Amino acid sequence: MTASALPRELRDLPGRLRDWAAAEGFSDAAVARPDLDADHEHLRDWLDAGHHGDMRWMADTASLRADPEALRQGTRSVICVRMDYGLDTEAAWPVLNDGSRGYVSRYALGRDYHKVMRKRLARLADRIAAVLGPHGYRVFADSAPVLEKALARNAALGWIGKHTLLLNREAGSGFFLGEIYTDLALPPTEARPGAYCGSCRACIDVCPTGAIVAPYQLDARRCISYLTIEHRGSIPEALRPAIGNRIFGCDDCQLVCPWNRYAQEAAVPDFAPRHGLDSAALTELFAWDEATWSANTEGMALRRAGYRGWLRNIAVALGNAPTGSAVIAALQSRADHEDTVVREHVRWALARHDAVAG
Ligand code: B12
Ligand code: SF4
Ligand code: SF4
Structure with missing residues (x-):
């Protein structure tokens, strides 16, 4: 449908959606094309290679991830949002370089983002209902089988970098992603994001454990984020020295990324560090x-x-x-x-x- 053929209330949707989202603390919002075929194939290859380690839930839910309609019946549109958590690269390095301190990933220093985002996403869904009419919806923030990065890329919120995270030219990668699956038929964004990694490979080279085994391919079994958060049991001895002082998650591939010079401050006070955990x-x-x-x-x-x-x-x-x-x-x-x-x-x-x- 061309923009002029759209009902009046949907014609200027992109700008209004962004405004409503901003009022809830989100830094961007747009509607995604739910076209995930190529991503589903990459996901299958990743699982077949065993790169998910013991995250069995990734394999168990693979088909739901690539099919929003199967996850929530009646879904016709996916609204994607991003919320900046404040990836302060300058403050991070001195802690990483001081072996007597513990490095906690910047995303985990404050209040749990699942809680913060889902509450605000539900309020955003209500705002949408107030203007476009009642709708059936579900909100997600890393809380269900959703291919969040691929959907956000389709919504033109950024591109997937070689470190496999979503990146944005104005905000780097220091943000969370969330979605509203709705039964409203909304026009997907027409913009196509560029990809701006070019010949850079700083994230691949810096990774302490060699987890980015090829551009856009992460072997979670080697990733410090996986080893310190998702993996239960013993950490392979060979990888322990490279973990350094990272005690919960890892940010190195993001800290060296040139686009994180543009990382934004935390969007909401909830993400402020608690208990001195940013340098304890x-x-x-x-x-x-x-x-x-x-x-x-x-x-x-x-x-x-x-x-x-x-x-x-x-x-x-x-x-x-x-x-x-x-x-x-x-x-x-x-x-x-x-x-x-x-x-x-x-x-x-x-x-x-x-x-x-x-
Ligand atoms: C599983 C998971 C992990 C795993 C695996 C990471 C991974 N790369 O998949 C582990 C535990 C390691 C992890 C770590 C982290 N995670 Co995590 N994680 C997820 C989760 C739950 C699913 C991701 C997923 O689908 N992986 C499956 C694989 C196949 O996806 P992929 O490697 O990205 O591959 C995709 C593309 O790159 C492409 N692709 C794959 N191969 C190829 C090959 C070629 C040639 C091409 C062109 C494309 C391509 O297709 C795939 C499908 O879209 C999401 C939440 C969600 N529901 O989406 C959060 C999520 C990705 N994580 C997030 C965060 C913040 C992190 C950490 C930064 C936390 C930390 N500081 O420790 C690290 C970063 C590590 C890293 N470099 O990725 C955020 C990322 C936000 C952003 N800016 O992108 C998410 C979106 C959660 C959220 N809601 O905010 N995570
Ligand atoms: S989070 Fe750390 S260990 Fe994982 S890929 Fe990035 S740099 Fe490597
Ligand atoms: S460090 Fe370089 S290659 Fe890696 S995601 Fe950033 S721009 Fe892309």
């Missing part, structure tokens, strides 16, 4: 007991690793930290931890300092 000492974090951890991570995405995962990750970072009596004492205090995985990582870390369980 490893020994201090390792001393949190389970009750403190539970209280301090309430309402944060940081919870996903679980308390034992948290201790396991910090043990690895302490193993990589400069040797010192405080580091060794902290590790020795957990050498007899009840959890076998934690214990094993603590012993590995002590051995790195030529120390033994005390």
Whole structure:
């Protein structure tokens, strides 16, 4: 349908949608073509190669991911949004370069984005209803089998970079994605995003564990984000030294990306760092007991690793930290931890300092 053939209330939809979204804290919004055939094929190849590791839920839901209608019956349009979380590259490097501190991915420092975004997406859906009429919808923010990056690319919110994240010329990649699946028939955006990686390969070269095995292809089994957040159990020993002091997620491939010079500040105060987690000492974090951890991570995405995962990750970072009596004492205090995985990582870390369980 040409723009002039559209009903009056839909003709200037792109601008109005952006305005309504901005009122809810979103930095951009647009309607996506739900054409995901090529992406479905890439997803299948990725799964066939085993690159999803033990994220079985990725394989179990593959067909739903590529088919919005199958995920929510009656879906006719997908509205995509982005929300900036504030990827402060300048503040990140000093923490990464100080082995005595723990590096928590910038996206996880504040309130859980799933909660923040879904609440605001529901309000955006209500705004749309107020103008375009009642509609059936569901909102998502990394909360269901949705190919979020591919849909956002189709909506022209950016392009998928060689590090496999969605990138935007005005905002880099420091943002979350969310969607509204609606039964309204909305005209998809006609713009086609350019792709601006060119000959750059900074993200591929910097990756500490070589997880970007080819441009646009990530082997999650090597990715520090996967190893420290999604993976349960033992972290492969060969990869532990390269994890450095990254205790929850990893931002390196984004920090070196030239487009993140344009990363925007956090769109909402919810994403402000909590409990000094943007530069806390490893020994201090390792001393949190389970009750403190539970209280301090309430309402944060940081919870996903679980308390034992948290201790396991910090043990690895302490193993990589400069040797010192405080580091060794902290590790020795957990050498007899009840959890076998934690214990094993603590012993590995002590051995790195030529120390033994005390
Ligand atoms: C599984 C997952 C992970 C896994 C796997 C990552 C991955 N690249 O798939 C792990 C745990 C490693 C991970 C890590 C991170 N994640 Co994550 N993750 C997801 C999740 C749930 C699904 C992604 C997915 O579909 N993967 C499947 C594979 C096949 O997709 P893909 O590699 O991107 O491949 C696509 C294209 O690149 C293309 N393609 C693939 N191969 C090829 C080959 C060629 C030649 C071409 C041209 C194209 C092409 O087709 C594929 C399908 O579209 C999404 C949320 C969602 N529901 O979408 C969040 C999401 C992608 N993650 C997000 C974030 C923030 C992160 C981290 C930055 C967190 C952190 N700081 O630690 C890291 C970044 C690591 C990285 N470099 O990607 C954000 C990204 C926002 C953005 N700007 O893009 C999302 C969208 C969540 C959200 N709602 O905001 N994540
Ligand atoms: S998040 Fe870290 S480990 Fe994962 S691909 Fe990027 S740089 Fe590599
Ligand atoms: S670092 Fe370079 S190659 Fe990687 S996503 Fe950014 S622009 Fe693309």
